[in-house]
Amino acid sequence: MLCKMLQDSSSLSNNSYVDFETTDDKETSSMLIFKSKRRTRVDLKTQAEKKSSSKSVSLSISDLEKHPTRPKRLQDEDPEPKKHVRRYVPPASSNPKFTSAKQSTGHAEKQTVISPFDICTCYSRKPLMGETIIPARNIGNHINTVTREILQPGMVLLTNYISLPEQVNIISRCRELGLGPGGFHQPGYQDGAKLRLQTMCLGKRWDPETKYEEHALGNVPKTLGIPDEFVLLVKKALTDAQLLIKKNEKLRDVEEMLPGMSPDVCIVNFYTTNGKLGLHQDRDESKDSLRKGLPVVSFSVGDSAEFLYGDERDISKAESILLKSGDVLIFGGKSRHIYHGVTSINPNTAPRALLKETNLRPGRLNLTFRQF
Numbered sequence: 001m002l003c004k005m006l007q008d009s010s011s012l013s014n015n016s017y018v019d020f021e022t023t024d025d026k027e028t029s030s031m032l033i034f035k036s037k038r039r040t041r042v043d044l045k046t047q048a049e050k051k052s053s054s055k056s057v058s059l060s061i062s063d064l065e066k067h068p069t070r071p072k073r074l075q076d077e078d079p080e081p082k083k084h085v086r087r088y089v090p091p092a093s094s095n096p097k098f099t100s101a102k103q104s105t106g107h108a109e110k111q112t113v114i115s116p117f118d119i120c121t122c123y124s125r126k127p128l129m130g131e132t133i134i135p136a137r138n139i140g141n142h143i144n145t146v147t148r149e150i151l152q153p154g155m156v157l158l159t160n161y162i163s164l165p166e167q168v169n170i171i172s173r174c175r176e177l178g179l180g181p182g183g184f185h186q187p188g189y190q191d192g193a194k195l196r197l198q199t200m201c202l203g204k205r206w207d208p209e210t211k212y213e214e215h216a217l218g219n220v221p222k223t224l225g226i227p228d229e230f231v232l233l234v235k236k237a238l239t240d241a242q243l244l245i246k247k248n249e250k251l252r253d254v255e256e257m258l259p260g261m262s263p264d265v266c267i268v269n270f271y272t273t274n275g276k277l278g279l280h281q282d283r284d285e286s287k288d289s290l291r292k293g294l295p296v297v298s299f300s301v302g303d304s305a306e307f308l309y310g311d312e313r314d315i316s317k318a319e320s321i322l323l324k325s326g327d328v329l330i331f332g333g334k335s336r337h338i339y340h341g342v343t344s345i346n347p348n349t350a351p352r353a354l355l356k357e358t359n360l361r362p363g364r365l366n367l368t369f370r371q372f
């Protein structure tokens with residue numbers, strides 16, 4: 001393979017670089033060939049090495065001919081033992097965002113492997129038998145009590161609603177699903193613009209460009225459904241929000257202000273500490289769902305976030321709230337069409353006990369549930 005690339009690089013002018021990527025079933029390597037008058041320098045990097053330091057070796061053409069495969073020296077110099085990284089190679093699809101890009105470069109077959117985004121820094125474990133987790137309400141010295149607040153008609157904030165074991169389970173399920181087919185990826189638009197977060201869909205698929213159009217998603221792998229325990233938690237939160245409204249407002253039918261719903265869409269977002277999401281409306285669901293004001297139910301886990309909402313797409317007129325780990329925000333009925341977005345993630349604000357249990361990366365996991 002190396003010789004083939006070098007032959008191909010013979011067409012290169014001097015002092016020029018060419019970047020090859022090769023993939024075998026174990027790892028992806030990138031090869032940067034720098035050609036000058038006398039020598040050809042080859043930089044070999046695995047994906048992991050690409051992120052840290054690169055290795056390069058300067059060899060003449062004759063040296064290289066002695067090393068028809070990856071030079072031994074480079075293999076021996078690996079500073080760390082290789083970690084096993086599960087990689088997903090998506091099938092070619094009509095959707096450019098998911099294309100695995102087996103492109104013919106004219107020099108070598110180039111195949112881009114999309115490494116799934118891992119929301120945890122290393123393997124997170126489930127508690128062992130008999131091992132106790134600090135309950136969510138006893139993190140630190142203060143008690144985190146559940147509060148329920150109506151922010152405006154149809155919009156309810158339940159703070160500290162999701163218990164610590166439930167948050168641990170959310171992270172572990174999302175991590176597992178996020179590493180598999182159809183898992184976390186950085187979504188974007190056809191023009192190349194990208195959202196500043198990682199996302200995946202459970203249940204029905206949504207994409208910022210193609211929305212819910214199934215045919216536009218080509219042969220992207222089908223995702224798993226929404227875990228049952230997530231659905232139960234959404235329904236419980238909705239019932240509690242409705243009870244709060246019922247108690248506060250003299251209404252004959254609470255459904256008029258906040259209807260119930262059965263989620264069939266869950267968009268999971270992961271924001272690293274510089275992640276954000278501009279003001280937008282969630283209005284890609286079916287006409288019927290939007291007309292009835294079927295609510296969006298949002299779970300926050302990890303670092304807290306500055307969340308803006310308002311009736312106009314104008315940051316200066318928007319209200320701001322802090323969404324913390326374990327909070328549930330619901331907006332339906334008259335609030336279903338609010339503009340909303342995330343302006344910042346507050347680093348180092350995730351509960352310590354949660355990080356200890358899960359090794360969640362710095363950042364915030366957000367799940368929004370809707371009924372299409």
Ligand SMILES: O=C(O)CCC(=O)C(=O)O
Binds near residue numbers: 267282323366
């Ligand atoms: O992260 C959040 O709190 C909001 C996410 C959101 O608005 C969306 O996914 O549409």
Ligand SMILES: [Fe+2]
Binds near residue numbers: 280282340
């Ligand atoms: Fe949204």
